[in-house]
Amino acid sequence: MNIILLGPPGSGKGTQAKRIEQRHGIVQLSTGDMLRATAASGTEFGTRVKAIMDSGQLVPDDTIIEMINDRIAQPDCRRGFILDGFPRTVPQAEALDAMLARHGLKLDHVILLDVDAATLVDRLSGRFTCNRCGASYHERYNQPRREGICDVCGSPEFVRRADDRPEAVTARFEVYRRQTEPILPYYTERGILRRVDGVADIDAVTAEIESVLSSASSSGGPV
Numbered sequence: 001m002n003i004i005l006l007g008p009p010g011s012g013k014g015t016q017a018k019r020i021e022q023r024h025g026i027v028q029l030s031t032g033d034m035l036r037a038t039a040a041s042g043t044e045f046g047t048r049v050k051a052i053m054d055s056g057q058l059v060p061d062d063t064i065i066e067m068i069n070d071r072i073a074q075p076d077c078r079r080g081f082i083l084d085g086f087p088r089t090v091p092q093a094e095a096l097d098a099m100l101a102r103h104g105l106k107l108d109h110v111i112l113l114d115v116d117a118a119t120l121v122d123r124l125s126g127r128f129t130c131n132r133c134g135a136s137y138h139e140r141y142n143q144p145r146r147e148g149i150c151d152v153c154g155s156p157e158f159v160r161r162a163d164d165r166p167e168a169v170t171a172r173f174e175v176y177r178r179q180t181e182p183i184l185p186y187y188t189e190r191g192i193l194r195r196v197d198g199v200a201d202i203d204a205v206t207a208e209i210e211s212v213l214s215s216a217s218s219s220g221g222p223v
């Protein structure tokens, strides 16, 4: 099963992708996590990537497309994958179609997490993430089960993301509106996009996603 999770910054893509990964045994492919690893590498390229991310802008399409193309060819993607944070522009959506066709794969579901702006700001301002695996938590809505220990990987180290500062959050919302929202019609026109109420609590969102996933594949054939 191959899935795209779409939604604005803070809509819960990462939180839900980790749950789908655990429940269905398919791999989460988070371009944000991959880029944060690159940014932390200390290379000149990593430093450039970090500056782009911290400002809330998008990394160039070519870089991202090459990264995902390499990643979906890996053996752990054979059972399926959840794209979290990709595609984010129309050229990325078009490139995804081409790469799926090359690999003989199809999209089964494209799910949009619908969340209003005030809720997004509240979520991003209270978020902290695991420094090792990137799992997202929230000061009020989503604390680790054992205080100070990541539920997913057991790490005791948490960080706040530089792009969750208010100036960067404003830029990320604007970038989402200008560059990512235009891909919604791309999937709506093909009848594959399903909207899920992302404002509900985390378990309720998971339940709604599960109901979409258990429905027949939305696309019905190769893209």
Ligand code: AP5
Residues within 6 Å of the ligand: 007, 008, 009, 010, 011, 012, 013, 014, 015, 016, 031, 032, 033, 035, 052, 053, 054, 056, 057, 058, 059, 060, 061, 064, 084, 085, 086, 087, 088, 092, 123, 124, 126, 127, 128, 136, 137, 138, 139, 141, 142, 163, 172, 198, 199, 200, 201, 202, 203, 205
């Ligand atoms: P990325 O890491 O993908 O960031 P994003 O899309 O802005 O999304 P977030 O990770 O901020 O939020 P999320 O939707 O995963 O929400 P989460 O589950 O954490 O990208 C970062 C940057 O990398 C980009 O700005 C760009 O520079 C670059 N980049 C990445 N992909 C790219 C691409 N394809 N092309 C070009 N550049 C790219 O939840 C948020 C908070 O809310 C958490 O605290 C969580 O615990 C809480 N929460 C979640 N769900 C709920 C709920 N239902 N109720 C209450 N709280 C909730």
